[in-house]
Amino acid sequence: MVAKQVIAGLVAAVVAGGWWPDRALAQNTHEQAPATQEYALDIPRLPIIEALKEFTTQTGLLISFWPDAQTDQTRMVGPLRGKFTAEIALTRLLAESGLVYRRTNARSLVVMAPSLLGAPRNGVSGSDEDRSRLAEGQIYLQKKHRPPEPSLAAADQPGSAAIIGAPAVDHVDEVIVTGSRIERAGEGPAPVQVFTRRMIEDLGASSIPDVLRYTPQQPFTRAGHFYPGGAQYSQMRGIGVDTTLILINGRRVVATSNNLSLNAFDLNSIPLAAVESIEVLSDSASAIYGADAMGGVINVVLKKEIPQPLLDVEYGGASGGADLLRASFSAGFNTERLRTSVIFDYYRRDFLLGSERDLWRDQDYSRYGGTDHRNVAGLPGTVSSLRGDNLPGLSSSFAMVPEGSSGIGLTPQDFAGTAGLRNKSSSSAALSIVPAVDQRSIVVFGEYDLTPDLTAFAEVLYTDREVNSQEGTYFLQSAPVPANNPFNPFGQPVLVDVVLDGLGPRRFQHETEWLRGAFGLRGPLSSTWEWEVAGLVSTESGATLSTMDLSTERVNAALASTDPTRALNPFVDGPAGSPALLTSLIEPDRNHHFSRGRQFSAFLHGDWFELPAGPIRAVVGGEWRDESMIYDDRTLPVDDSRDMRAAFTELRVPLLASAVSNHDDVLSLSLAARLDDYSDFGSSLNPQLGLLWRPIDDLLIRGSYSTSFRPPSLFELHAPRTTVAQSGISDPARNDALSTVTFVAGGNPNLRSIEANSMTAGFVLTPSEVPGLRLLANYWSINTDHRVTFVHFSTMLANEAAFQDRIVRDVPTAADIAAGIPGRLLQIDLSRMNFGRLTTNGIDVEAKYQHTTRWGEFTPRLSATWVNEFTVVDVPKVPPVNRVGVANPNGTIPRWRVVGSIGWKRNGVGLSTTLDWLPGYMDANLSGPTGRRLSARTLVDVQASFAVDELIGPSPLWDDLKLQLGVKNAFNETAPFADIGYSLGFDSSQGDLIGRFSYLRLSKGF
Incomplete structure (x- = not known):
């Protein structure tokens, strides 16, 4: 308001x-x-x-x-x-x-x-x-x-x-300051980057993850196909998707339940049309908000005041697919005591398939000096002998099915021309680079003055989302074909590798309904104190339908059938059976998931008492929250809940004031502390200290120190324990003897929270001689310990002394004792554990300038992050590994991330361009760096906007009509080949295969 x-x-x-x-x-x-x-x-x-x-x-x-x-x-x-x-x-x-x-x-x-x-x-x-x-x-x-x-x-x-003033404030409505509950103007002890609505539109973003792609403090963003259901998450500083806290209007969200093991929130659930601004705090904030705020906080501020009805339509697409349609309508209604707004949003995006990009159309990466990752199954298929000897009548143990074969009446001699040939296929050709999305959302806000001193407020967000992704083709690999199969021409059992033509692609369909409501009351307690009480309820329910797997039992039965109408024919260059037979081989898997979060908070804030430099401003409050998760999975079902209670306080203490300063105080101290107590793992106390010093009006020097934590998730604590036996496990303690070992997986109720400490120190310079110029530099450091991680069994066996509680052996026999070796390996516990450390630090810099001339308004901006260190310890007795500048399957940490932009507006015409620069870095595979250096890349976005009424004069037909034309990735840069991508062929944390994306947007006010 x-x-x-x-x-x-x-x-x-x-x-x-x-x-x-x-x-x-x-x-x-x-x-x-x-x-x-x-x-x-x-x-x-x-x-x-x-x-x-x-x-x-x-x-x-x-x-x-x-x-x-x-x-x-x-x-x-x-x-x-x-x-x-x-x-x-x-x-x-x-x-x-x-x-x-x-x-x-x-x-x-x-x-x-x-x-x-x-x-x-x-x-x-x-x-x-x-x-x-x-x-x-x-x-x-x-x-x-x-x-x-x-x-x-x-x-x-x-x-x-x-x-209305202060050029640094782009939009002044009700102020939500991320990183503090004490309202302030200007800078705080920790840096906050704000994407205003105008900036979001100039970026041409279509979703919140699109916006956050321009945040250099986020070292990487996963490609759209990476997570199931097309989900996208944020992870500030690259320390994990579960270490960045997401807020909506200053209140936390519940982790998305469809990817339960990640304990993170899917940012695609929030419609961008409803967003007024996005505030990004690049510092820990557990003393303010509690758990998960280790790497930073992202606060999504929803629109509350809509001065006039607005219709917004956008259409865009890339070469070969990814067509996007977004339409939204928003309106508001205000009286003297009532403020309301409502936003309807529809978002649809179509597939972009791998067959449209050369890298996935042909997965033989040997042309780049890499590995051939094509599937050994193709169409037509390949036949092999069971024991590696030559096929009957042929000079090779394998042969390709002849092209154009009907599969009927074949003899071994028909394979003479293809003996020693193996047909392969690129399974990624049928994989979706961009999943298909259909999403409908409604956002409602209301605020009512019950009395001059009492205001009630409520907000509701509803999203109905369906995501479909393609996961490649159905195929049989080393499938046994009995001798009595009516189409087997070799008279003995053989193996086949073949793509099952006629079945279409494998699909993963995800449906979700999310409803979130917040409500509360606020008002004054005295002339200097205010209070607020608020409640929040969030529920998410959904289902996933996977048609990705074939029934091994049904496939084997069809291959062994002697009835030609019921038997699979893998020797044909085409469908291996009737549509009904092929469809019967699919084994659908449907899972249901549900999450609920409830929260109640209350706090007071105001001026405590006066010091010579000004009043001490204080916040004191408490919070109660509960969370429950149900994931109906046939292999790892989860059904559990927990609750949390917290008490928090925050102080801002002015230490020094000056009569010649244009600011509240010259030196001030910020103090905060929060105690969280969880029902299922214990409590955590986290303090925070901040200092602001303004030696001159134009210069602010600041710093902060805090501790933070991330509790083990419900999945990590309570996932059911499962066991599976596996043979052929090499035991280094017994001279690499092979054993059959029982592996145990699932939750670990003895986990403790991840702990971290962080500090920032920097300055903000706003020279009065150059109005509109802002320069910022900030050093940051984060150290985490007791990380919740999964350790591979080979690492445990190589460092058995450090994992004795997880390795079970038989009692050594007399022969074992004589040989000086331990007993036979029986069991290894692979459930998650608290192990490992991560340390990262670097420098953020930012410069922005807003300058108006007779030629128009110019707004250049530049922000960059330089990472000095990102070291991890995941293996005992091994020195820390610095991941900066080296590709990594967990996400590549580049030495630099640089984002620059410049905008111009005049007489209703606006032009803007944004550059996203990434330096080159070393490629790697499972064994380490490969010696290949991946080249630097620069993504360039351009946009033009036109206010029609300003260009050609006012008219009822085109008043408040705005047209935007834009191209993202104007020079069509796609991710280069990289070994770190394995079968995908590229580093999915530092690029994608979408390429150039063009869009047109129309907005009309009424």
Whole structure:
């Protein structure tokens, strides 16, 4: 909402414009903005709120907006183009709005209704601190009440004020500050990157993972086919998808249940059309939010205020498929006490198959110096002898089925021309590079003022999603064909490798319904304290239908049948049987999953007491949460739940203030602590310390230190124990003798939480000599211990002393004792364990500049992350391995990630381009680096936008009509061949096979 919580007393303070004499003197000395200064402006026709935001962005001046009850805050104003003083510009901009303005000091103005003009210019009461906050454009939300001054209270109903200014703030509505529950403007102890709605549109993103691809603090993003169901997750700093906490409007989400073992949230579940902004905190925050915030926090802020109905349609596609259609409609309804909005979104994306890309069309990677990963089964198939001797009548043990063969009446001599030939196929040709998606979503927000001091709020998000992925073709590999098979021409049992033509591709279908509702009350407790209580319920239910597997029993029966109408004919160049027979071989597997999360939280925040440098601001509260998961899988069913209780507090302590500073304080300390207690594994206490120091107005130096944790998931703790016996296991303790070993897998109720500590230190420079410029550098370090991991049995046997509790041996025989070897190997426990460490550190840098000239508005940005170290210890007695710059199946950590962009807008026309640069790195396989260096790559996106009414003039037909044309990956860069991809042939953590993607987007306001 448009700053409904800013109290009238603060607005009166802005109108008053009162200052300490020495602060006023400092402002006159350092921040001259004379009334005669002219600004080059290019403001399209917009709602009054949006127009004033553009005014502040292009001038650097600060606007406080104070309407009365009758003011239409969605009233359209503008356009305004040219070079004007601030006074002339506002006079023209507000001409048709019925509003007036008043300058309060050299850099601040207030816009108000004429009925409020009787307010004395410099005589309204309010603390100096309040005046300075508002005059400096800082966002300071306090309790909402009637204005104390008679001149302002004369209005029939209390209005609301919004600080429109401060160029660093792209959109000022209700403020949700990621990384703290204490509301603040500007920077905090840890860096937060914000993707505003305008930035999201300029990027041409169609989903939240698309947006996060431009976050350099995320070293890699998996290709769309990597996770089942087309899911996509975030993992800040690359330390695991289960170590980045996802929030919606500041409240955590429940892990997606379809990939239960990952303990992570599928970001595709949230429709991008409903997103107002995305806040990315690249620092640990368990002291604020609790579990999982080890690598960082991503807060998705949903739209709450929609000034006018909006229809948005997008269509795009790549060469050969991946066609995308997205349509959304949003609308809002506001009264004096009620604010509501609703968003409907439909998203559909079609397949892009591997046959459309050369790398998957032919998986013989020997042409790149790699391995031939083609499937030994092809069409027509290949016949082999059982024991490796020559097939009857042939000079080889294998032969390809002759092309064009009917499979009837064949003799061994028919195979003479293909003896020694083996037909292969590329199974990835039928694999989906992009799965097919059909998704419908509804988002509803409502807020109602029950009394002037009590507000109720609610938000609901519903998503119905269906994802279909292709997983290749059906085939038989080394399938035994008995001698009595009516089509077997060799008169003895043989083996066949053949693709089953006529069955179509294997499919994996995933259906999910997700419903999330949050509700609560908030209001003032006193003049300086506020309270909030909120509840949240989230349920997700779904089903997966897999038609990927063939029934071994049915296949063997069909191969052994003596009835030609019921027997499989693998010797034909075509379908091996009737459609009914082939279909009967498929063994569908349907699983159901369900998750539920409930949460209740309550907290107080406000000013505790005054210090000489200012008030101590405090937050104290508690939280209760429970989670339950049901996964109906025939091999690893899970049905369990747990609950959690937490208490937390947070303080912001000003240590030093200066009368000549334009900020609240020069030196401040942030303290936070949180205690979480889980019903199934124990408790964890996590503190956080932050420091902000501003030696001069233009420079902020900051740092933070915190601890964090990630509890073992329900799957890791409670998955059922299963056993399987396997023969031929080499035992190094018994001179590599082969044994039959029983392997145990499943949950481990004795797991402890993963623990981490992190620190950040850096600076933010905003030179006053160059308005609109912001420079940032930040050093970060994360150390994790007790990682929950899976250790391969060969590693355990090679380091048996470290895993004695997981290896069971028989009592040594007398011969064993005489030979000095242990007893026979019986059992190995492969369930997850707490083992290993991970240490990573590096530097983030960012530069952005917003500059308006007579030629338009320019917005260059550059952000980069340099990783100094990413060392892991996963094997006992082995030195740490630094993964930086070396391909890894767990995700490649590049030395650099660099994202740069530049945008330009003028007279309704906008152009933008974004570059995503990745340096070269070393390729690897299971044995380590291969010596091949993968070349650097640069992805270039371009977009053009047109505001039609500004280009050709206003008309009811095209008012508020916007057209966007864009190309992502304009130069059609696809991932190069890499051994680390094995059969896929490329590094799926650092590229994809989609290539160039073009799109067209139309939006129309009503």
